[in-house]
Amino acid sequence: MKIGYPCINETLPCSSATTFRLASYSEERLIKAVTNNLACLEQILAFNVQHGLLFFRMSSDLVPFASHPVNTFNWQEYFAPSLAALGQFIKDNGLRISMHPDQFVVLNSPTETIVQNSFAELAYQCSIIDLMGLDKSAKLQIHAGGVYGDKPMAIRRFADAVHVLPENIRARLVLENDDRSYSLQDCLEIHERTGIPILFDNFHHECLHNGEPMAEALRLAAQTWQPDDGILMMDYSSQSPGDRKGKHTAHIQLDLFREFLTHLQGLDVDIMLEIKDKEASALPALALLRELGYVPSSAGVM
DNA sequence: GCGTGTCAAGTGAAA
DNA sequence: TTTCACTTGACACGC
Numbered sequence: 001m002k003i004g005y006p007c008i009n010e011t012l013p014c015s016s017a018t019t020f021r022l023a024s025y026s027e028e029r030l031i032k033a034v035t036n037n038l039a040c041l042e043q044i045l046a047f048n049v050q051h052g053l054l055f056f057r058m059s060s061d062l063v064p065f066a067s068h069p070v071n072t073f074n075w076q077e078y079f080a081p082s083l084a085a086l087g088q089f090i091k092d093n094g095l096r097i098s099m100h101p102d103q104f105v106v107l108n109s110p111t112e113t114i115v116q117n118s119f120a121e122l123a124y125q126c127s128i129i130d131l132m133g134l135d136k137s138a139k140l141q142i143h144a145g146g147v148y149g150d151k152p153m154a155i156r157r158f159a160d161a162v163h164v165l166p167e168n169i170r171a172r173l174v175l176e177n178d179d180r181s182y183s184l185q186d187c188l189e190i191h192e193r194t195g196i197p198i199l200f201d202n203f204h205h206e207c208l209h210n211g212e213p214m215a216e217a218l219r220l221a222a223q224t225w226q227p228d229d230g231i232l233m234m235d236y237s238s239q240s241p242g243d244r245k246g247k248h249t250a251h252i253q254l255d256l257f258r259e260f261l262t263h264l265q266g267l268d269v270d271i272m273l274e275i276k277d278k279e280a281s282a283l284p285a286l287a288l289l290r291e292l293g294y295v296p297s298s299a300g301v302m
Numbered sequence: 303g304c305g306t307g308t309c310a311a312g313t314g315a316a317a
Numbered sequence: 318t319t320t321c322a323c324t325t326g327a328c329a330c331g332c
Contacts, residue, residue, distance in 0.1 A: 006324060021328060022310060057324085068310060103323060104311035117311065143323090146313050179323090180314070235324095244316095248324080274324065 001294050002096050002270040004055030005282040009047055014040035017061035025070050030063075034075060037062045038082050045089055052295070053282050055096045055233075055270045062128060067120035080131055087132025096270050097138040098233060099125045108145040108158035115161055126169045137230030139174045141199045144182040144190060155186065159193040174199045174233065177221075179207035179246050184217050188224070197224045202260060203237040203274070207246050214263040222267055232267070236260065237274040248274055252281035254288055261292065 007017065016037045020029050041058065048056055063079075065071045090097055105118040122140060129138045147154050162170060175191070176199040177184045184205055187198045200221035202214065212220065222232040238256045240247040252275050275281040289295040 017326075019328075065310075100324070103313075106312055109312075114312070
């Protein structure tokens with residue numbers, strides 16, 4: 001089991017997601033931003049290894065405007081050595097990596113240009129991981145998309161889009177159950193049609209489900225992962241107390257996390273904590289996992 | 303320097 | 318009809 005947090009480290013004085021406005025695009029700005037972002041990513045990964053946080057979601061903003069037509073620079077070639085070095089560090093230290101293309105990636109949109117833009121964004125994020133030389137267990141997690149008043153048709157469009165994706169992207173793609181439209185059961189149907197593993201989100205499952213108890217839901221999602229996909233990845237969060245339903249908590253509630261762990265029942269998973277204060281929650285969560293014996297107490301201590 | 307409106311991109315629920 | 322939430326932070330303009 002590995003545990004981690006997404007994208008941003010709030011302890012380190014750097015950001016791996018610096019960007020700039022489209023209006024001020026230039027090759028110089030791009031190179032400067034990416035150079036900065038990769039240097040920061042290196043620091044974050046080192047921090048994570050030092051602290052035993054071995055699961056990390058990389059920012060979608062490592063390369064600003066990577067899939068925008070304005071960007072004709074061959075950044076893949078320019079940054080290949082840096083990305084390869086980062087990849088070697090990841091492999092040497094046994095880190096698990098994911099990326100999460102944002103809400104603009106909608107494979108089942110009825111609008112052809114949106115689907116094409118989504119393909120371009122997936123190609124960008126996949127090429128980052130490919131250039132790092134990571135195996136198939138490094139994943140790109142997306143949601144199914146919109147419903148458009150006809151879910152069976154929307155699911156069919158999603159499956160059709162997956163089937164025309166290049167093999168390297170399809171091999172990394174995983175589907176996350178969401179909290180409004182596509183439940184675990186919907187994702188299982190898509191899995192049946194496409195073979196894409198399901199990344200399980202416990203909080204979304206609490207918001208939208210078809211009655212499956214948590215332990216059963218975890219087992220169903222885990223079954224969709226093949227050996228070379230690695231073990232089940234999951235997002236963990238809980239309700240922000242006193243807030244709108246579906247709002248993520250600002251800080252981990254360890255009693256709820258401890259309760260959630262009882263549903264694993266021996267299942268091995270990698271857990272991404274989607275919690276606002278990042279490593280400030282991931283570190284106490286890791287301490288709990290060590291205390292309970294899920295993670296060796298010596299791992300990652302330096 | 304600092305406050306703050308706005309930023310490439312989609313969808314659906316709530317206000 | 319518009320705003321807001323999604324993982325939401327930070328650029329860049331104006332004072």
